[in-house]
Amino acid sequence: MRRRSLFILIACLILTALLTLPTLAQETEEEEPAVIAFEQPVLITSIGQSAGAAQAKILAMRAGLDFVYEQRASLDDLEGMKALIVVMGASGKGLGAAGVDIDAEIEWATELFDRVRELEIVIIAMHIEGSSRRGPMSDQINTTFAPRADYLIIKGAATEEEAANIDEAANGNIDGLFTTIAAENEIPIAFVAKTLDVVVVLEDLFPAKEEG
């Protein structure tokens, strides 16, 4: 008898839970998304020495950011910074011009990230050069540093449906790599269809300081 009562009690609890959870989920969905805002000044640099960071400089100018751009930043460049934007993407030519190989680049970037964490600076990792920066060298960078970021900005499609409407070459998330990294590490992620769209994301992330 006691056993039967216990069974009924458990069944009731499960039923209640099943009926209540969707409502909770709905309430969660209806919640206002948390506003993410980062502080300036910002240091912009490259991991992989592709042309992406130079583009980020133009995007930051358009977004009116207070920033410093160093294609290959040093630890000293972090002095006084409140945020770091790294643009991920390996270029054989760029690495060659910098006189480093991919291993040295990753070692340097790891050092930079470690120092950034000590200084409690936020990190925004960007991938804005599409599928051409998804080769083996680039992915070494993407998989090492994207999970350590506080925010991801990716040029590409968030879903397969969106992918149908975007040029394959422009889709840096062609295999869902960044979606997975963001989900597994609970990192907020913004997808843009065109490089220029990054300006709006940056404007939202770095609200202009109020005058006076």
Added chain:
Amino acid sequence: MRRFSNKGLASILLVLLITLFAVVATADQVATGTKGMVATAHELASQAGAEILAAGGNAVDAAVAAAFAITVVEPNASSLGGEGYMVLSLADGRDLAIDYRSWAPGHVNINTDRSPTTGPESTCIPGVVAGLCLALQEYGTMSLSEVLTPAIRLAEEGFPLDEVLADRLSDLYGYTDAGTDPVVGPIYFPDGLIPEPGSLVVNKDLAHALKLIAEQGAYAFYRGEIAAAIVEAMDGFYTSADLQRYQAVVRDALVSEYREHTVIGTPPIVAGIVVAEALNILDNFDLSVFTGWDDPGAIHIISQALLLASADRMPYIGDPDFYDVPLEGLLSEEYASARAGLIDLEHAIFPTNSAPVGNPELVHLLIGAAAAEESPSTTQISVLDADGNAVSITQTISSFWGSRDMIPGYGFFMNNELHNLNAYNPDNPNDVNVIGPYKRPRTVIAPTIVRDTLGDVFLVVGSPGAGRIPSSVVEAIVNVIDFGMTLEEAIKAPKFCSRVAYKELRMESGYSAETLAALEALGHKVKATYGELDLYFGGFNAIIVEDGLMIGVGSFRRSGGAAGP
């Protein structure tokens, strides 16, 4: 009221006809036809040539149209500020070559630093405009304004950015502050950013330059307003006299035999001689006994022949306007036989850069200084018309984007060819590639035409790819003639490169593990770290004729296209 002459009216009608055919011509990576064929590194340049063929032009008209068009749609590899070499096999039996290689400026001497690879100090006097105008004038049937119509249209109206050019623009963006550059930026980076694939690339400045050339011919470029702009942009490295002095030259083509086929190539100072000598050496071996491109026995012999031919390049091949080149000796059967006798079938006797220089005229010259290395940033144009006229062109600005200097207002980049000349080395006083005024730098381009045993054009071939060009061209010819492969198979087959400048046998991905092991067992030091269809090994744009059918193949290692009328 202004009256049109009959000639003027005919010209206008022809331009209208060309515009009409612009809608008709389409390009694919592999195309077939019987009325003519054009294969280039970009489908739109191939279509430009096909339009001209469709409008009644001959192979030279079409080649010149495609060569101007490629400067618009592949600006990273070809430019009005560049140079090239054209080989022609005409239906009337003449085999010719047009040398429009660049010249060092007049003020340079052995003390000039030839090491810069960017900026005005890296440039030579360009030859593209002079060479293409000369070809058209001597062997074409149409006017400049007619053949320039497609290129002007592409520059003025724009063309969709493909992934290949987007990648190259990304390189340019990374090299420089091109995004904010007041000359380059508005043309290639209109938002200050690398443009999205599919967006329209418009270069009205280049359209303006092409229109001036259409109206005034080479005068506009070497003496007119474009010349003035070049002199100003080059900041004293050139003079007006340098540009006025430049001339493209018609030369005898380099003609040799291989398995009863006639091979028509470039004379010195480029690498036709290496292709011819290597094939001459291979004529001493029966390659048909091997199973094909992946057979280590065949690779061994071909690699050794290429190595021996390349060893002769550095000491003997200089600018023919400055040096006598012992062509007769280098191309003789006796010499090839002697060189073939050095090849040991059981052992790689020259596994590194130690192949001995031969002695074609019983003179002994030391091996040259380390060869200047042209970058793989060239482009190939192959054209054949219905009458059997064939043209093979390799055009270049040396590195991608050349010197990275765009001429303001005219929308084209200058070459960076000067580093292809050698610095003076007192230990090598006989260096035939030493820097000097008005000298052509030695490079490795090798546009080639092959006629069959009946004397008909059979193959039009060539490739970019720097030091790999002679190897790749020889392997493609061997694949077709000795191994009976189709052109598509011959081009797609993995390639290797063997030359004295390399310390190893460099091999593209795709060879079997057994083959690599067998080559190593023969003593070859194999480097097989390259990808499949790796653009390091070139980018053939070629045409073959099979039973009267012309088959054009655009590069698989890049994004080429072929088109016929």
